[in-house]
Amino acid sequence: MRLHYFSDPSNSPRHTRLAAAAVELAFIAPILVTFMVGMFEMSRGVMVRQTLTGAARKGCRTGVVQGFANSDIVNDATDVMRDSGFTSSQFNPPSVGSINITVTDPSGNTLSDTLNAPSGSKVSVQVVIPASSVNWVSYYFLTRSMFESDLVVMMKQ
Numbered sequence: 159m160r161l162h163y164f165s166d167p168s169n170s171p172r173h174t175r176l177a178a179a180a181v182e183l184a185f186i187a188p189i190l191v192t193f194m195v196g197m198f199e200m201s202r203g204v205m206v207r208q209t210l211t212g213a214a215r216k217g218c219r220t221g222v223v224q225g226f227a228n229s230d231i232v233n234d235a236t237d238v239m240r241d242s243g244f245t246s247s248q249f250n251p252p253s254v255g256s257i258n259i260t261v262t263d264p265s266g267n268t269l270s271d272t273l274n275a276p277s278g279s280k281v282s283v284q285v286v287i288p289a290s291s292v293n294w295v296s297y298y299f300l301t302r303s304m305f306e307s308d309l310v311v312m313m314k315q
């Protein structure tokens with residue numbers, strides 16, 4: 159009776175194990191693909207945040223130098239974003255994304271522009287971009303509506 163069991167190749171232990179492996183792969187593959195897509199999306203989010211922070215730093219460095227205005231900060235931050243591959247459809251303040259600039263003089267009063275700010279004023283810059291400009295695959299992993307840079311604060315020279 160046992161010889162008859164092994165004589166049929168479809169009933170061999172090796173064939174049954176291959177079928178079991180195919181079923182296991184069918185269950186595990188979607189989970190693995192989901193994890194990989196999630197890792198790609200999360201790493202993209204981290205990369206974009208670093209790019210936003212770099213743009214804010216560049217804008218803030220421009221703003222603390224005498225003779226530069228808020229428009230120069232916006233131009234420099236936008237240039238960094240363009241150099242990083244964000245087109246005008248993905249980042250174009252103020253319609254798509256924003257650059258928040260706050261100038262505070264040494265007395266604590268908020269000023270409207272960095273151009274005439276006295277020495278010792280604090281200039282803070284934050285760059286914000288919509289999540290729709292960032293996601294590669296879906297909104298499932300990166301659920302925030304906006305991505306923000308770190309708030310960069312420097313003192314005017």
